[in-house]
Amino acid sequence: MSISTAHALLRVALPVPLRREFDYTCPLPLPAPGCRVSVPFGNRSLTALVLSHPDDSDVAIAKLKPITAIIDQIPILAEAELKLLAWATQYYLHAPGEVYFQALPTLLRKGETAAYRSSPYWHLLDEQAEVSTQAIKQQQALTLLRQGPLSSGELQIRGISGAILQALAKKQIIEKREQVPVPNDWRDTALIIAQDDKPRLTTEQALAVSVIQGANGFTPFLLEGITGSGKTEVYLQIMEAVLQAGLQVLVLVPEIGLTPQTIARFQQRFSLPISTLHSGMNERERLDAWLSCRDGSTAIVIGTRSALLTPFARLGLIIIDEEHDTSFKQQEGFRYHARDLALLRAHQLNIPIVLGSATPSFESLHNAASGKYQLLTLSQRPGTATVAEHVLLDSRHVQMHAGISPQLIELLGQDLAKGNQVMLFLNRRGYAPALLCHGCGWLADCERCDAHFTWHRSPSRLHCHHCDHQRPLPPACPQCGSQQLIGTGLGTEQVEQALTGLFPQYGIIRIDRDNTRRKGSFAQHLEGIRNGQYQILIGTQMLAKGHHFPDVTLVAMLDADGALFASDFRATERFAQLYIQVAGRAGRASKPGRVVLQTHQPEHALLQDLANQGYRHFANSALQERQAAMLPPFSFQALFRAQAPDANHVQSFLQQLVQQLQPQLPATVLCLGPLSAQMERKAGQYRYQLLLQANNRRELAGACRLALALIDTLVSARKVRWSLDIDPAELW
Ligand code: ADP
Ligand code: ZN
Ligand code: ZN
Numbered sequence: 001m002s003i004s005t006a007h008a009l010l011r012v013a014l015p016v017p018l019r020r021e022f023d024y025t026c027p028l029p030l031p032a033p034g035c036r037v038s039v040p041f042g043n044r045s046l047t048a049l050v051l052s053h054p055d056d057s058d059v060a061i062a063k064l065k066p067i068t069a070i071i072d073q074i075p076i077l078a079e080a081e082l083k084l085l086a087w088a089t090q091y092y093l094h095a096p097g098e099v100y101f102q103a104l105p106t107l108l109r110k111g112e113t114a115a116y117r118s119s120p121y122w123h124l125l126d127e128q129a130e131v132s133t134q135a136i137k138q139q140q141a142l143t144l145l146r147q148g149p150l151s152s153g154e155l156q157i158r159g160i161s162g163a164i165l166q167a168l169a170k171k172q173i174i175e176k177r178e179q180v181p182v183p184n185d186w187r188d189t190a191l192i193i194a195q196d197d198k199p200r201l202t203t204e205q206a207l208a209v210s211v212i213q214g215a216n217g218f219t220p221f222l223l224e225g226i227t228g229s230g231k232t233e234v235y236l237q238i239m240e241a242v243l244q245a246g247l248q249v250l251v252l253v254p255e256i257g258l259t260p261q262t263i264a265r266f267q268q269r270f271s272l273p274i275s276t277l278h279s280g281m282n283e284r285e286r287l288d289a290w291l292s293c294r295d296g297s298t299a300i301v302i303g304t305r306s307a308l309l310t311p312f313a314r315l316g317l318i319i320i321d322e323e324h325d326t327s328f329k330q331q332e333g334f335r336y337h338a339r340d341l342a343l344l345r346a347h348q349l350n351i352p353i354v355l356g357s358a359t360p361s362f363e364s365l366h367n368a369a370s371g372k373y374q375l376l377t378l379s380q381r382p383g384t385a386t387v388a389e390h391v392l393l394d395s396r397h398v399q400m401h402a403g404i405s406p407q408l409i410e411l412l413g414q415d416l417a418k419g420n421q422v423m424l425f426l427n428r429r430g431y432a433p434a435l436l437c438h439g440c441g442w443l444a445d446c447e448r449c450d451a452h453f454t455w456h457r458s459p460s461r462l463h464c465h466h467c468d469h470q471r472p473l474p475p476a477c478p479q480c481g482s483q484q485l486i487g488t489g490l491g492t493e494q495v496e497q498a499l500t501g502l503f504p505q506y507g508i509i510r511i512d513r514d515n516t517r518r519k520g521s522f523a524q525h526l527e528g529i530r531n532g533q534y535q536i537l538i539g540t541q542m543l544a545k546g547h548h549f550p551d552v553t554l555v556a557m558l559d560a561d562g563a564l565f566a567s568d569f570r571a572t573e574r575f576a577q578l579y580i581q582v583a584g585r586a587g588r589a590s591k592p593g594r595v596v597l598q599t600h601q602p603e604h605a606l607l608q609d610l611a612n613q614g615y616r617h618f619a620n621s622a623l624q625e626r627q628a629a630m631l632p633p634f635s636f637q638a639l640f641r642a643q644a645p646d647a648n649h650v651q652s653f654l655q656q657l658v659q660q661l662q663p664q665l666p667a668t669v670l671c672l673g674p675l676s677a678q679m680e681r682k683a684g685q686y687r688y689q690l691l692l693q694a695n696n697r698r699e700l701a702g703a704c705r706l707a708l709a710l711i712d713t714l715v716s717a718r719k720v721r722w723s724l725d726i727d728p729a730e731l732w
Contacts, residue, residue: 006027006028007025007026007027007028007066008025008026008028008030008053009023009024009025009026009053009054009055009056009057009061009064010023010024010025010026010030010031010037010050010053010067011023011050011051011052011053011054012024012037012039012048012049012050012051013048013049013051013096013097013099013100013101014039014041014046014048014097015046015047015097015098015101015109016041016046016095016097016098017095017097017098018095018097019093019094019095019096019708020095020096021051021096022039022041022048023054023057023058023059023064024037024039024048024064024065024066024067025061025064025065025066025067026066026067026070027066030050030053031050031070031072031073032050032074032075033050033051033052033053033075033079033082034049034050034072034075034076034077034078034079034081034082035049035050035070035071035072035073035074035075035076036048036049036050036071036072036076036108036111037050037067037068037069037070037071038067038068038069038071038111039065039067039068040065040068045068047071047109047110047111048067049077049097049100049101049104051082051086051096051100071111071113072114076104076108076114076294076311077100077103077104077311078311080348080349081103081311082100083348084341084344084345084348085099085100085103085309087344088334088336088341088344091701091726092334092335092336092724092726093701093704093705093708093724093726094334094335094724095334098333098334099334099336102306102309102333102334102336103309103310103311105283105286105287105290106283106286106287107283107284107286107287108287108290112287114287114291115291116180116181116183116288116291117180117284118178118179118180119151119178119179119284119288120151120152120176120177120178120179121149121150121151121176121177121178121179121181122145122149122150122151122152122155122165122174122175122176123145123149123174123175123176123177123179124142124145124146124149124173124174125172125173125174125175126172126173127146129142129171129173131168131171131173137159137160137161137164138164138167138168140158140159140160141155141160141164141165141168141174142168142173142174144158144160144267145174147271147273148184148273149177149179151285151288152165152176153280153281153282153285154276154285156519156520157258157260157263157276157278157280158260158263158264158267159260159261159264159523159527161520161524181288181292181297183291183292183295183296183297184273184297185296185297186272186273186297186299187246189272197268197269198236198237198269199230199233199382201230201233201237202230202378202380202382204225204229204377204378204379204380205230205233205234205237205378205382207376208221208223208234208376208378209234209237209238211374211376212234212238212352212354212376213238213241215352217350217351217352218346218347218349218350218351218352218353219352219353219374220343220346220352220353220354220355220367220372220373220374221352221353221354221355221373221374221375221376222323222355222356222357222360222364222365222367222368222373222374222375222376223354223355223356223357223376223378224356224357224358224360224368224375224376224377224378224616225356225357225358225377225378225379226358226378226379226380226381226387226584227358227580227581227583227584227585228381228584229358229378229379229380229381229382230378230381230382231321231356231358231378232265232321233382234354234356234378235251235319235321235354235356236265236266236269238317238354239270239300239317239319240270242316242317243270243272243299243300245316246314247314247315247316247317248293248296248298248299248300248301248312248313248314248315248316249299249300249301249315249316249317249318249319250301250303250307250308250310250312250315250317250318250319251266251300251301251302251303251319251320251321252303252304252305252307252308252318252319252320252321252328252338252339252342253302253303253304253321253322254304254321254322254325254327254328254545255278255279255304255305255325255327256327256522256542256545257321257322257325257545258276258278258302258303258304259522259523259526259547260523261526261547261548262302263276263302266300266302270299270300272299272300273292273297273298273299273300274298274299274300274301274302275289275292275293275298275300275301275302275303276289276301276302276303277289277290277293277301277302277303277304277306277307277310278303278304278307279304280519289301290310290311293310293311293312293313294310294311294312294313295313296312296313296314304327305327305328305329305330305338306338308338308341308342308345309341315345315349315351316351317351317352317353317354318342318345318346318351318352318353318354319353319354319356320338320339320342320353320354320355320356321356321357322356322357322545323339323355323356323357323360323361323364324357324359324360324361324364324577325545326574326729326730329727329729331729332723335723335725335726335728337727337729339355339361339364340727355373358580358581358584358615359576359577359580359581359615359619360619361573362573362619362622362623362626362632362633363632363633365619365623366623366633366634367633386592386593388555388583388584388586388592388593388594388595389592389593389594389595390583390594390595390597390610390611390612391594391595391596391597391611392597392599392602392607392608392611393405393407393408393596393597393598393599393602394599394600394602395598395599395600396600401498401502402490402494402495402497402498402499403426403490403494403495403498403558403559403598404424404495404498404499404558404598405598408556408596408598409502411554411556411594411596412502412503412536412554412556413503415553415554415594416503416506416535416536418553419551420535420551420552420553420554420591421529421534421535421536421537421549421551421552421553422535422536422537422552422553422554422555422556423537423538423539423543423549423552423554423555423556423582423585423586424495424499424536424537424538424539424555424556424558425538425539425540425541425543425544425555425556425557425558425582426490426491426492426495426538426539426540426557426558426559427540427541427559427578428454428489428490428491428492428540428559429454429465429491429492429493429512429513429514429540430454430455430456430463430465430491430492430493430514431454431455431456431457431487431491431493431494431497432454432455432487432488432489432490432491432494433452433454433455433488433489433490433491434452434453434454434455434487434488434489435452435453435455435462435473435485435486435487435488436485436486436487436488437477437479437480437482437484437485437486438482438484438485438486439477439480439481439482439484440477440479440480440482442477442478442479442480444462444474444485446464446466446467446469447469448464448467448469448681448682448683448684449464449466449467449469449679449681449682449683450679450680450681450682451464451465451466451679451682453471454491455473455487455491456491456493456514457493457497458493460472460473461473466679466682466683467682467683467684469683473485490558490559492510492512492538492539492540493510495510495538495558496508496510496538499536499538503535503536506534506535506536507528507533507534507535507536508534508535508536508537508538509525509528509529509533509534509536509537509538510538510539511525511537511538511539511540511542511543512539512540512542513540513542516542522542526547529547529549530549532551537549537552541578541581541582543585544578544581544582544585545581547585549585550591551591552585552586552593553586553591553592553593553594554586554593554594554595554596555582555583555585555586555593555594555595555596556595556596556597556598557579557582557595557596557597557598558598559598559599560575560579560597560598560599560601560607561599561600561601563575563578564601564604564606564607567678567731568678568730568731569626569629569631570729570730572606572622573619573622575606576606576610576615576618576619576622577615579597579610580610580614580615582595583595595611597611606618609621630693630695632727634695635693635694635695636693636694636695636696636697636700636727637691637692637693637700637727637728638691638692638693638700638703638704638724638725638726638727638728639689639690639691639692639724639725639728639731639732640654640657640689640690640692640707640722640723640724640725641687641688641689641722641723641725641732642654642687642688642689642690642720642721642722642723643685643686643687643688643720643721643722644685644686644719644720644721645684645685645686646686646719647680647681647686649716649719649720650674650686650687650688650720651674651688652716653714653716653717653719653720653722654673654674654688654689654690655674656714656716657690657707657710657711657714658671658673658674658690660710660714661703661706661707661710664706665703665706666699666703668694668695668696668699669692669693669694669699669700669702669703670691670692670693670694671690671691671692671703672690672691672692672693673688673689673690673691674688674689674690675688675689675690675691675731676688677689677731677732678731678732679732685721687732689731689732691731692704692707701726704724704726707724708724
């Protein structure tokens with residue numbers, strides 16, 4: 001070793017997509033693992049995370065470069081968190097840098113100091129201030145601010161808009177002030193639980209609470225409870241003891257499940273600091289929330305997928321609501337599943353973890369059946385709430401009005417006349433999914449995808465939902481010059497238009513990605529539904545998840561046929577979950593509800609099963625089919641995806657890979673492909689895939705490692721973009 005005695009080696013993770021760690025030299029004393037340093041990389045300077053202090057390097061020591069600066073004196077990630085990420089790197093066979101940096105907020109990735117900085121917070125100027133009882137939002141804002149200062153962003157996610165804050169500021173009741181947040185130790189403040197909104201538990205709820213509270217150390221629970229059966233109430237009650245012991249609770253929710261109502265339920269019960277972590281936050285808010293988890297000054301964290309990778313000072317319980325939701329799986333870069341990593345984290349910390357759902361994923365049902373998870377069931381709704389009646393409407397030979405049958409129109413009219421709300425689902429936004437020339441049959445196709453343009457009318461445009469390409473509507477057919485361009489198929493805009501014509505006397509709101517893009521508009525629409533401004537609600541699945549609308553008595557799925565014939569073997573599971581979620585929107589309160597499904601396949605076994613026997617019955621028989629076919633969760637899969645502007649490049653890359661890989665694989669590892677993606681060309685890229693499947697994880701991982709090593713030697717790999725997805729949630 002020619003390294004000077006005052007220097008030693010540092011092994012670091014760099015935010016680059018390479019499956020390796022990097023060594024540098026560093027003057028003594030060395031920064032501990034979990035600290036950031038700056039290092040030269042090529043002709044750039046990068047922020048790196050220290051992983052270990054190796055004795056030796058694969059690279060000649062003389063060739064190693066010295067680091068340029070130490071950023072942290074104290075590690076920003078603790079040993080346990082580093083271990084979790086190291087394990088994730090191994091399991092997902094992903095570039096370590098991308099894994100470790102996923103756990104850091106953007107500002108820390110950029111080298112910002114890991115400390116709170118002064119930023120604007122709203123303060124209450126007058127504790128005694130009162131506002132008119134009519135001004136409900138202003139009152140809510142005051143209630144929140146009595147517990148301590150909050151940023152505009154934190155208030156926004158709790159349903160308080162900038163306008164409300166300005167109004168209060170004008171009355172000199174609140175004021176915006178620059179402030180450095182002080183970590184507070186909430187363990188000193190006695191836990192105040194609002195007893196008056198704590199309902200008496202049902203027998204099933206009480207049993208679930210006592211079993212979970214009796215758990216000693218790591219115990220995974222699957223809380224299977226029909227929509228409205230009081231799962232959230234179970235979460236709230238099991239959190240109590242954990243918080244009382246001074247430990248933090250992490251609640252993971254799906255991407256679109258984090259609404260002001262969700263937070264309000266937790267805030268109402270516990271007057272303790274609650275942080276949220278989600279994609280709508282700005283970089284500073286994210287860092288502040290991250291720091292407050294890490295230093296323990298927040299008690300409850302409600303967040304989406306990435307919140308799972310946040311460091312916690314004293315985590316005592318993990319809850320995953322709607323555990324079946326696919327948004328827990330990251331679909332690009334580091335393709336982790338937050339539920340799977342959460343189980344690992346709970347195991348590592350030796351704490352309980354609760355997975356809740358009305359429609360558990362097949363993986364979780366399988367784990368419950370095999371005894372890995374303890375199953376707890378809530379089969380009834382508390383109080384007088386009833387379970388909805390299911391109606392299958394045969395669409396065959398029926399004259400439809402914008403996709404709505406006369407029978408459904410009548411049912412809608414009946415419920416509306418009684419003063420109730422109705423909800424219609426269609427998972428296709430826009431006016432029509434294709435634009436067709438009536439003269440010659442020309443179809444407006446996206447030039448970059450194997451797909452039709454969707455026709456939108458407000459604002460008018462053609463829009464490809466696969467690559468986001470947009471263009472104006474052509475004035476005439478480019479092929480024959482005819483001006484008779486007509487939409488074919490049905491989108492949410494068209495349903496909205498039709499219903500406006502049919503029921504002009506009622507308020508109509510459409511909820512899809514197009515009209516919820518503006519920050520806060522989704523929450524605003526939900527508020528309008530809740531306060532009765534709208535009676536007819538039209539939406540995509542955005543509307544299906546987890547929202548309480550007590551006056552909705554009828555929900556209808558306009559088109560169920562697509563999912564019945566999809567090629568992905570998971571399509572039926574997803575459809576069943578969506579159907580039950582949708583059905584769960586009806587009859588949540590004391591009014592009986594009805595679920596209507598329009599289909600050309602009223603006799604289809606899946607629909608019959610769901611409508612008459614429920615999700616669990618369907619799931620059990622579908623799981624038997626999966627077992628017979630040896631599909632997941634009875635086997636394990638990994639998917640190599642590859643794409644390039646030239647189809648030949650992609651095909652020859654995957655063919656070479658298969659040719660070299662196949663002979664080296666044990667007979668127990670199945671290798672399928674190359675298969676073209678269902679939509680072969682997307683955004684100008686040709687897409688192919690190779691599926692590996694085995695009955696045991698170790699063998700599958702071995703095969704993937706072999707493939708990765710081969711790819712390193714293939715020249716053809718350089719002409720394509722490829723990725724590896726362990727436990728893929730979908731085929732291309
Ligand atoms: P889930 O999370 O399973 O959909 P919730 O916890 O949201 O169900 O409960 C549905 C509704 O029933 C809520 O309005 C909730 O306040 C109420 N609720 C829950 N548990 C009880 C109970 N034991 N007694 C009365 N009402 C309850
Ligand atoms: Zn034409
Ligand atoms: Zn396109």
